[in-house]
Amino acid sequence: MRKILIVGAGQSGLQIALGLQSHGYEVTLMSNRTADEIRSGRVMSTQCMFHTALQHERELELNFWENQAPRIEGLGVSVAAPDSGRAVDWVGKLDGYAQSVDQRVKMAGWMETFAQRGGQVVIHGAAVGDLDYFSRTYDLVLVAAGKGELVSMFERDASRSVFDAPQRALAVAYVHGLAPRPEHPDFDAVRCNLVPGVGELFIMPTFTNTGRADILFWEGVPGGPLDAFKGVKDPSEHLALTLELMERFVPWEYARATKVELTDANGTLSGRYAPTVRKPVGRLPGGGAVLGVADVVVANDPITGQGSNSAAKCAASYLSSIVEHGDQPFDEAWMRSAFDRYWDTAQHVVKWTNAMLGVPPEHVLNLIGAAGQLQPVADRFANGFNDPADFENFFFEPEKTNAYLASVRPAA
Numbered sequence: 001m002r003k004i005l006i007v008g009a010g011q012s013g014l015q016i017a018l019g020l021q022s023h024g025y026e027v028t029l030m031s032n033r034t035a036d037e038i039r040s041g042r043v044m045s046t047q048c049m050f051h052t053a054l055q056h057e058r059e060l061e062l063n064f065w066e067n068q069a070p071r072i073e074g075l076g077v078s079v080a081a082p083d084s085g086r087a088v089d090w091v092g093k094l095d096g097y098a099q100s101v102d103q104r105v106k107m108a109g110w111m112e113t114f115a116q117r118g119g120q121v122v123i124h125g126a127a128v129g130d131l132d133y134f135s136r137t138y139d140l141v142l143v144a145a146g147k148g149e150l151v152s153m154f155e156r157d158a159s160r161s162v163f164d165a166p167q168r169a170l171a172v173a174y175v176h177g178l179a180p181r182p183e184h185p186d187f188d189a190v191r192c193n194l195v196p197g198v199g200e201l202f203i204m205p206t207f208t209n210t211g212r213a214d215i216l217f218w219e220g221v222p223g224g225p226l227d228a229f230k231g232v233k234d235p236s237e238h239l240a241l242t243l244e245l246m247e248r249f250v251p252w253e254y255a256r257a258t259k260v261e262l263t264d265a266n267g268t269l270s271g272r273y274a275p276t277v278r279k280p281v282g283r284l285p286g287g288g289a290v291l292g293v294a295d296v297v298v299a300n301d302p303i304t305g306q307g308s309n310s311a312a313k314c315a316a317s318y319l320s321s322i323v324e325h326g327d328q329p330f331d332e333a334w335m336r337s338a339f340d341r342y343w344d345t346a347q348h349v350v351k352w353t354n355a356m357l358g359v360p361p362e363h364v365l366n367l368i369g370a371a372g373q374l375q376p377v378a379d380r381f382a383n384g385f386n387d388p389a390d391f392e393n394f395f396f397e398p399e400k401t402n403a404y405l406a407s408v409r410p411a412a
């Protein structure tokens with residue numbers, strides 16, 4: 001049976017590992033942390049996943065927490081007005097629910113399952129030199145190590161990378177005690193609060209080590225007032241700053257957050273990174289080649305909450321490419337074709353995410369505003385988070401946006 005090494009035990013690495021294992025491949029998973037270290041470590045993401053990505057997990061019967069995790073049935077958008085009121089406020093309904101399962105819970109659980117099913121787990125932080133050796137002993141080496149140092153093996157694709165610097169400063173806090181949204185307490189939703197020129201606050205329910213919780217996630221324009229978490233090491237200071245900024249910029253969300261407490265001492269995260277697309281084949285000093293997976297090759301800013309979704313889609317696509325290739329060699333041509341197949345989906349995520357990082361043009365402001373009066377617009381926008389390719393039809397070009405709005409506006 002074919003031997004495959006996967007470096008990195010995140011969404012993409014574990015999903016492919018478990019998928020290949022179920023097809024009878026001999027899979028080795030290399031992780032720089034044990035399952036227990038992941039479970040008790042720092043939060044890594046907000047990991048809100050929409051229907052298509054969740055469906056890939058269900059197909060592999062990996063939806064272990066589906067009945068415990070809150071079902072996110074809507075996606076709401078508010079735009080802050082200069083007087084701290086809301087210039088825009090609506091919620092779109094998702095056709096299929098979304099869910100966020102803390103990656104600490106999911107990755108630790110999946111890693112243990114992989115080992116229980118006979119998979120080999122090697123706890124080791126792989127270096128480029130290790131991969132040189134392994135590329136000769138395995139039929140295929142997949143690098144699914146996220147945004148860590150191993151990306152240096154993969155050349156930046158300048159033609160597909162719009163930015164060379166971080167576009168947002170990120171600050172996450174997992175909390176218990178957030179009150180329901182007063183407007184729609186009857187169903188769970190992701191809340192996207194846009195503060196023009198300043199940044200965004202995302203709030204979403206999640207399932208973590210201590211049960212149901214909510215995530216407060218600030219994305220701040222670098223150098224602006226939300227870019228304030230850099231030297232903050234103390235978790236309670238991080239939460240206090242999160243709340244202070246909420247009171248100042250999004251008081252309607254602060255109003256329901258006055259009693260929150262951190263889920264745990266590792267429930268905060270801050271950082272920043274430049275959105276980057278890389279060439280899919282990593283070259284090793286000894287001449288071998290490895291294939292990059294998910295964030296290694298396409299890392300988007302989390303403003304559109306797409307990274308885990310994309311990791312699941314990349315894993316599903318690569319799994320099909322590997323299985324369909326049978327016993328033929330996994331050469332560089334195959335690696336490029338596997339990536340191209342994934343890029344068919346990923347390119348839409350990159351285009352839309354990069355657009356959301358910029359100053360919105362007038363037709364996009366009109367679209368977001370119109371969603372407040374026209375429920376079909378709100379619903380379509382919300383469902384675009386599941387299938388970003390649909391934004392091609394009504395988001396980027398003013399003519400298409402206007403034609404779409406005209407088609408849904410009731411006749412005068």
Ligand SMILES: Cc1cc2nc3c(=O)[nH]c(=O)nc-3n(C[C@H](O)[C@H](O)[C@H](O)COP(=O)(O)OP(=O)(O)OC[C@H]3O[C@@H](n4cnc5c(N)ncnc54)[C@H](O)[C@@H]3O)c2cc1C
Pocket residue numbers: 007008009010011012013030031032033044045046047048049124125126127144145146147148149150170171172269293294295296302304305306307308309310311
């Ligand atoms: C603040 C924030 C919020 C986010 N919110 C969302 C969201 O709401 N929705 C969404 O879809 N996405 C979101 N994302 C993005 C999402 O978390 C990532 O895109 C996704 O986890 C990428 O999966 P991956 O498998 O490529 O890599 P990762 O999940 O990063 O996994 C990589 C793994 O490899 C390990 N590793 C690294 N180097 C080595 C090495 N040398 N040897 C061995 N192991 C190694 C790491 O420890 C890690 O376990 C968010 C990201 C951030 C930072």
